[in-house]
Amino acid sequence: MKATALAHPNIALVKYWGKRDEALILPHQSSLSLTLSPLSVTTTVEFGVASDQVELNGHTAKGGERDRVLRLLESVRAQAKTALGPARMVSRGDFPMAAGLASSAAGFAALAVAARAAAGLPRDTRAESILARLGSGSACRSIEGGFCEWQRGERADGEDSFAVQRFAAGHWPDLRMVVAVVDRGEKDVKSRDGMKQTVDTSPYYPAWVKDAEAEVPVARELIARKDLQALGELCERNAWRMHAASLAANPPLCYLNAGTLGLIQHLREARKKGVPVWFTLDAGPNPVLLTDAAHEVAAEALARACGALDVIRCVPGGDATLTPEHLF
Numbered sequence: 001m002k003a004t005a006l007a008h009p010n011i012a013l014v015k016y017w018g019k020r021d022e023a024l025i026l027p028h029q030s031s032l033s034l035t036l037s038p039l040s041v042t043t044t045v046e047f048g049v050a051s052d053q054v055e056l057n058g059h060t061a062k063g064g065e066r067d068r069v070l071r072l073l074e075s076v077r078a079q080a081k082t083a084l085g086p087a088r089m090v091s092r093g094d095f096p097m098a099a100g101l102a103s104s105a106a107g108f109a110a111l112a113v114a115a116r117a118a119a120g121l122p123r124d125t126r127a128e129s130i131l132a133r134l135g136s137g138s139a140c141r142s143i144e145g146g147f148c149e150w151q152r153g154e155r156a157d158g159e160d161s162f163a164v165q166r167f168a169a170g171h172w173p174d175l176r177m178v179v180a181v182v183d184r185g186e187k188d189v190k191s192r193d194g195m196k197q198t199v200d201t202s203p204y205y206p207a208w209v210k211d212a213e214a215e216v217p218v219a220r221e222l223i224a225r226k227d228l229q230a231l232g233e234l235c236e237r238n239a240w241r242m243h244a245a246s247l248a249a250n251p252p253l254c255y256l257n258a259g260t261l262g263l264i265q266h267l268r269e270a271r272k273k274g275v276p277v278w279f280t281l282d283a284g285p286n287p288v289l290l291t292d293a294a295h296e297v298a299a300e301a302l303a304r305a306c307g308a309l310d311v312i313r314c315v316p317g318g319d320a321t322l323t324p325e326h327l328f
């Protein structure tokens with residue numbers, strides 16, 4: 001009745017931005033991401049305890065955070081063959097304090113894998129991805145390592161909306177992602193609110209959906225060829241288009257700050273000098289730089305020279321796994 005899983009976060013190369021179903025977390029478009037190592041979240045779940053308890057990084061979870069965890073556990077209870085009873089869940093991330101990366105993707109992926117195992121259900125990446133999606137959309141892309149594609153699906157029940165691995169981490173071991181933390185603060189508008197505001201009010205939203213859907217197979221092809229320059233250019237234009245749709249919302253949403261723009265502008269200069277480095281940007285001010293192993297030190301130096309407070313170098317990460325080392 002107790003199981004522990006470890007999962008890595010992921011960074012989207014083609015972003016997910018906007019839900020067609022808020023309750024089931026079904027996206028308007030497909031997306032594609034890279035799982036990142038060495039960052040990870042470990043989660044232990046035990047069913048059959050006295051009452052539901054949710055602990056995240058040493059704190060008792062409250063409000064929406066707790067509700068999302070309980071909802072996911074409820075879905076596992078519905079699938080289990082026996083009555084499971086209340087659950088205790090403890091989760092711990094090894095992310096540096098302000099990694100600038102959402103730990104929710106790794107957290108809900110680890111929770112989905114641990115909860116199913118604790119319930120006696122067999123490992124099944126599709127079922128785990130669907131379950132993780134109920135916690136946070138991007139989490140469905142952290143069940144498997146390497147490059148994962150979240151296929152939007154068509155069904156109203158979401159059973160065809162899950163992520164599949166296109167290439168394992170070993171396909172492109174030389175690829176590097178360098179997280180440049182230019183701002184350690186909490187973001188003003190959470191992804192879930194920002195994307196809803198964009199869906200509801202941005203006149204550019206339909207164009208975003210059409211474009212992002214079309215970029216997924218292009219990105220897949222560039223990853224197959226390991227074409228860093230073309231993939232870097234695709235990542236940048238996809239990030240710009242997501243932010244363009246958000247800037248056009250009412251009221252407007254601007255996740256970039258002066259530090260973000262300063263760094264982005266320097267990337268152009270670096271490329272002119274022969275450093276292959278491009279950026280992507282989630283719903284926050286901290287760019288993630290895409291480069292290769294030969295240039296990760298140069299990318300870090302560039303980020304620091306442009307005022308990055310912390311820099312975290314990542315490599316392609318592996319699958320979410322079960323581990324015998326429980327947190328309680």
Ligand code: PMV
Pocket residue numbers: 011012014015016017031102104105136137138139191192282283
């Ligand atoms: O899954 P959420 O609610 O954390 O939203 C993720 C949104 C982005 O990070 C901006 C894009 C993505 O695909 O991860």
